[in-house]
Amino acid sequence: MIRRMTFDPVVTGFSHLSCAGTTDAEALALFHGERLPAVPRPACDVIDSSISDPVFCLDSFRNAPGEPRTLAIIRAVVAKAMDAAGLTPDILRNSVTGCAVGTTIAHQFTDTAYYARLRENPDTEENAPVELFLNSNPTEAIAREYNLSGPLHTVSNACSSGADAMSIAALCLLSGQCERMVVVGADELHRTPVAGFHVLGVTSPFPCRPFDSARAGLNLGEGAGVVILETPECARKRGITKPEFALRGFGMSCDASHITAPDATGGGMKRAFRDAMARAGLAPGDVAFINAHGTGTVLNDRCEAAAFAGLAEETGFAAPPPFLSTKRFTGHTLGAAGTLEFIFTMLMLRDGFVPASPGCKTPDPALPCAPLTSPLTLPAGTRFAASTSLAFGGADAVLIAERLG
Amino acid sequence: MALLLIASSFTAPGADLRWDDDFLRAERARLGLGRRSDRMTAAVLSALDRLEDRPDDAPLLFGSMHGVQSRITALQNDLIDFPEDQIGAVSFSCSVHNAVPGAAAIHFGMKVPVFSLAGFDRLHDRVFSLADAVLAAGDADRALVILSEERSTFADRAMRLYGLEPMEFAAAFLLERAGKERGEAFRPPPGLDYFQWIRSLLSV
Numbered sequence: 001m002i003r004r005m006t007f008d009p010v011v012t013g014f015s016h017l018s019c020a021g022t023t024d025a026e027a028l029a030l031f032h033g034e035r036l037p038a039v040p041r042p043a044c045d046v047i048d049s050s051i052s053d054p055v056f057c058l059d060s061f062r063n064a065p066g067e068p069r070t071l072a073i074i075r076a077v078v079a080k081a082m083d084a085a086g087l088t089p090d091i092l093r094n095s096v097t098g099c100a101v102g103t104t105i106a107h108q109f110t111d112t113a114y115y116a117r118l119r120e121n122p123d124t125e126e127n128a129p130v131e132l133f134l135n136s137n138p139t140e141a142i143a144r145e146y147n148l149s150g151p152l153h154t155v156s157n158a159c160s161s162g163a164d165a166m167s168i169a170a171l172c173l174l175s176g177q178c179e180r181m182v183v184v185g186a187d188e189l190h191r192t193p194v195a196g197f198h199v200l201g202v203t204s205p206f207p208c209r210p211f212d213s214a215r216a217g218l219n220l221g222e223g224a225g226v227v228i229l230e231t232p233e234c235a236r237k238r239g240i241t242k243p244e245f246a247l248r249g250f251g252m253s254c255d256a257s258h259i260t261a262p263d264a265t266g267g268g269m270k271r272a273f274r275d276a277m278a279r280a281g282l283a284p285g286d287v288a289f290i291n292a293h294g295t296g297t298v299l300n301d302r303c304e305a306a307a308f309a310g311l312a313e314e315t316g317f318a319a320p321p322p323f324l325s326t327k328r329f330t331g332h333t334l335g336a337a338g339t340l341e342f343i344f345t346m347l348m349l350r351d352g353f354v355p356a357s358p359g360c361k362t363p364d365p366a367l368p369c370a371p372l373t374s375p376l377t378l379p380a381g382t383r384f385a386a387s388t389s390l391a392f393g394g395a396d397a398v399l400i401a402e403r404l405g
Numbered sequence: 406m407a408l409l410l411i412a413s414s415f416t417a418p419g420a421d422l423r424w425d426d427d428f429l430r431a432e433r434a435r436l437g438l439g440r441r442s443d444r445m446t447a448a449v450l451s452a453l454d455r456l457e458d459r460p461d462d463a464p465l466l467f468g469s470m471h472g473v474q475s476r477i478t479a480l481q482n483d484l485i486d487f488p489e490d491q492i493g494a495v496s497f498s499c500s501v502h503n504a505v506p507g508a509a510a511i512h513f514g515m516k517v518p519v520f521s522l523a524g525f526d527r528l529h530d531r532v533f534s535l536a537d538a539v540l541a542a543g544d545a546d547r548a549l550v551i552l553s554e555e556r557s558t559f560a561d562r563a564m565r566l567y568g569l570e571p572m573e574f575a576a577a578f579l580l581e582r583a584g585k586e587r588g589e590a591f592r593p594p595p596g597l598d599y600f601q602w603i604r605s606l607l608s609v
Contacts, residue, residue: 002544003543049490050488050489050490051490104501104502107502107523107524108472108477108502108523109471109477109559109563110481112481112484112485115478115481115482115484115485115559116485118558118559118562119482119485119558122558127562127566130559130562130563130566131566133563134525134563134566134567137523137524137525137526139524140524140525140526151531151534151535151538152524152526152531153522153524153531153535154522154523154524155520155521155522155523156472156501156502156503156521156522156523157502157503157519157520157521158501158502158503164520167518168520168535168538171535171538171539171542171544172535172538174538174541174542175537175538175539175541175542176541177534177537177538177541191484191490192480192484192497194490195484195490195491195492195497196480196492196494196497196498198490199490199491199492199493199494199497200494200497200498252518252519252520253516253517253518254465254507254510254515254516254517254518254519255510255516256510256511256513256514256515256516257511258511259498259499259504259507259508259511260498267516268516271516391503392498392501392503392504392507393501393503393504393506393507393510393519393521394507394510394511394519395503395507395519
């Protein structure tokens with residue numbers, strides 16, 4: 001039985017990097033329509049791939065030769081989040097800080113050229129690529145870099161990895177295993193998922209249009225989101241008495257129905273939502289808006305719309321909370337998506353403004369509810385919003401952000 | 406960490422430290438697994454099926470250093486052999502790290518939180534540590550931990566470079582939170598980590 005959490009982990013810093021921008025100001029300008037969304041480019045123009053599906057690439061981000069790209073992105077974004085949270089080496093040394101990284105690429109050896117050489121000659125003495133891989137697990141690399149002594153978890157729950165890293169971090173804090181967690185969601189554009197999603201027939205030849213009747217699928221993207229979560233006591237001890245945000249609740253479930261397709265009835269998403277609400281001590285109607293997973297595939301849209309409408313019906317609300325997808329701004333950043341979109345949710349709460357769901361001009365009439373087609377100005381003092389994720393393996397995840405008074 | 410072991414079961418390797426393919430074939434037939442079930446999935450589902458008192462409402466925690474190697478190798482072979490990137494759809498979707506616990510959830514109808522962990526540095530200890538956090542947070546009375554490794558040319562090399570003898574295994578543990586009157590907490594004997602301890606349990 002899920003109960004109200006004994007405390008809400010507080011957010012003492014965050015940072016993000018995606019095609020939505022590298023700063024809060026850039027992301028907000030995009031949400032307000034003061035900047036145009038990035039134009040996705042053919043995958044074959046930006047990575048080693050023969051596929052021309054449009055993807056959202058961080059053109060200006062350069063990793064050093066030989067440095068795994070996801071790890072390089074993580075290092076850059078973690079450094080900014082540490083600064084934002086005011087975390088110094090001294091503070092980290094004198095506290096129990098852990099790290100949870102959600103990723104789909106960085107934990108897996110994907111050097112196809114080396115596989116080819118190994119297949120040709122299984123006895124090759126060339127080990128450098130494998131050694132680099134073993135030394136590049138992002139959680140372990142970040143722990144070494146910052147001397148972290150708390151729990152370390154690399155979670156790979158496909159596209160909900162970033163959201164699940166947040167839930168794992170909260171569990172580590174709630175159980176007393178540590179007082180602070182560095183939470184990361186990150187992924188690079190890579191040939192494997194580009195080929196994989198293409199062959200599954202779910203990629204769009206155009207910029208994605210989640211929840212729109214003319215949707216044609218998803219665009220992949222790359223990026224990272226980093227959130228520093230602390231116990232309120234840990235934050236207080238270092239002088240943070242009024243943190244701006246908290247993780248008010250989280251929920252995870254599994255559809256247990258299909259390895260790739262989400263449950264069209266939204267059953268798993270509803271269970272995750274109910275658990276998140278129970279931990280938060282809230283009802284769905286308390287949530288001002290939902291930043292949906294919204295990849296732009298038919299099955300994703302059906303699942304989420306069914307879940308949101310179903311939750312409203314069973315809790316006696318006339319309509320579900322307003323919802324949107326930000327994937328048109330970033331592409332589907334896989335393991336980064338859950339963390340990145342939780343950060344966007346916090347930014348919208350701070351800003352009091354939720355954009356119309358980008359890319360959705362004519363909501364699909366077959367869906368039981370429609371996303372925001374015009375911007376929403378939040379009443380002053382709005383506190384709660386949700387961010388949702390879906391994934392292969394039938395994973396469902398819901399995070400509840402709270403803007404503290 | 407204060408975990409109480411309620412039950413465990415294993416799909417152990419043979420003398421060559423690999424699962425016996427005849428055994429896996431028989432288990433696939435016994436469990437009614439489809440053609441999509443790979444070696445690791447069959448081994449994990451077999452261990453879970455033989456676990457006494459297996460609940461269908463316990464959070465599922467899966468840990469593997471290298472994941473489902475037969476799928477990952479097939480995917481890489483496709484990328485090598487087909488420069489136009491026409492990879493097998495099943496190889497891709499079943500190569501993701503959470504495909505095995507996802508398949509377990511589907512097979513046993515477990516509509517529960519699933520945590521899939523990867524990494525190298527004492528990964529297997531970390532999965533138990535997370536199980537402890539899940540139980541300590543009070544969200545569930547029981548947790549199911551699944552650990553599994555599958556061999557391949559690449560995985561063997563990576564394991565050896567990390568100082569570990571490659572071995573295939575699938576292990577399922579049903580855990581509760583230990584209390585003062587509930588007996589001794591579950592932990593490996595002194596000097597062994599969970600990986601070494603599992604090896605000793607499997608007598609290989």
